[in-house]
Amino acid sequence: KQEVTQIPAALSVPEGENLVLNCSFTDSAIYNLQWFRQDPGKGLTSLLLIQSSQREQTSGRLNASLDKSSGRSTLYIAASQPGDSATYLCAVRRVNNFNKFYFGSGTKLNVKP
Amino acid sequence: EAGVTQFPSHSVIEKGQTVTLRCDPISGHDNLYWYRRVMGKEIKFLLHFVKESKQDESGMPNNRFLAERTGGTYSTLKVQPAELEDSGVYFCASRRDGSGEQFFGPGTRLTVL
Numbered sequence: 001k002q003e004v005t006q007i008p009a010a011l012s013v014p015e016g017e018n019l020v021l022n023c024s025f026t027d028s029a030i031y032n033l034q035w036f037r038q039d040p041g042k043g044l045t046s047l048l049l050i051q052s053s054q055r056e057q058t059s060g061r062l063n064a065s066l067d068k069s070s071g072r073s074t075l076y077i078a079a080s081q082p083g084d085s086a087t088y089l090c091a092v093r094r095v096n097n098f099n100k101f102y103f104g105s106g107t108k109l110n111v112k113p
Numbered sequence: 114e115a116g117v118t119q120f121p122s123h124s125v126i127e128k129g130q131t132v133t134l135r136c137d138p139i140s141g142h143d144n145l146y147w148y149r150r151v152m153g154k155e156i157k158f159l160l161h162f163v164k165e166s167k168q169d170e171s172g173m174p175n176n177r178f179l180a181e182r183t184g185g186t187y188s189t190l191k192v193q194p195a196e197l198e199d200s201g202v203y204f205c206a207s208r209r210d211g212s213g214e215q216f217f218g219p220g221t222r223l224t225v226l
Contacts, residue, residue, distance in 0.1 A: 004155070032213065043117070043204065044217040089156070098213065099144070099169060103156040 002027045006090055006104035013080055014112050021075040021107045023090030028068050031098040035064050035075050036089040038106070044089065048075070052095070080111045115139065117207050117218035125224045131193040134221045138187070138207030145188050146208070146215060147180060148172075151201035162188060195225045 003026045013019055023033070032051045036044040048057045048064040050073070056065040063076040077084060087108045091101040118137045126132050138145045147159040159178070160170040164185035173180070177196070182188040192199055202222050206215040 036217075041122075041219070041222075043219040044206075046214065046216075049214065091156075097169070099146070099161050099208075100158045100172075101148070101156070101215070102158075103148075105153075105155040 002102040004102050004104040006107050010108040012110040018078050023073040025071045025092050029095045031093040031095050033092045038087045082111045082113045085111050119218040119221050123222045129194045134190045136188045136205030142207035142209045144208040146206040148204040200225045
């Protein structure tokens with residue numbers, strides 16, 4: 001069974017800070033790992049997708065790393081802005097069924113101006 | 114290209130009533146998924162359609178839930194009769210064959226009173 005945990009559940013930082021969100025998963029036989037952003041009342045926006053053979057992906061101020069053997073991923077946000085305030089979700093798909101996402105419960109980020 | 118759309122955005126019903134949620138996937142996406150997030154929990158997979166066929170319905174909670182995708186285009190998820198614990202946000206996602214990425218809709222917030 002695949003379980004995904006995200007720490008912390010909530011985070012409040014002043015604007016400009018660099019921050020790290022953590023995700024861990026119990027079964028290392030993953031197909032890929034994806035970080036999403038969810039704004040209130042909106043759907044899920046894909047931020048970064050890391051294939052199981054990759055170690056990291058970068059997009060602008062975002063960098064996601066993957067350590068499959070230890071079952072961990074981190075999402076690094078540089079120079080945070082108030083517009084980054086949202087819930088960040090980590091999700092994995094397993095090798096034997098890449099159609100099904102297993103989600104963490106999310107980290108709610110608040111960046112204060 | 115239009116994204117995944119869901120209707121309604123919010124539904125409030127009383128316990129025992131019936132509700133039908135609709136999802137329109139991105140045009141040309143044969144794969145369609147339903148997920149839901151109940152209060153305080155993580156987003157969980159419900160089922161997966163390939164065109165009009167149910168490929169995996171292992172996440173459907175019980176027989177009060179019925180999903181259909183007649184004609185392989187839009188899908189409906191009916192809850193009958195609704196119970197209090199069915200309250201949550203129901204997400205739909207779609208994926209084009211040959212691509213690994215699922216695109217999510219904005220969700221339908223269901224409140225059962």
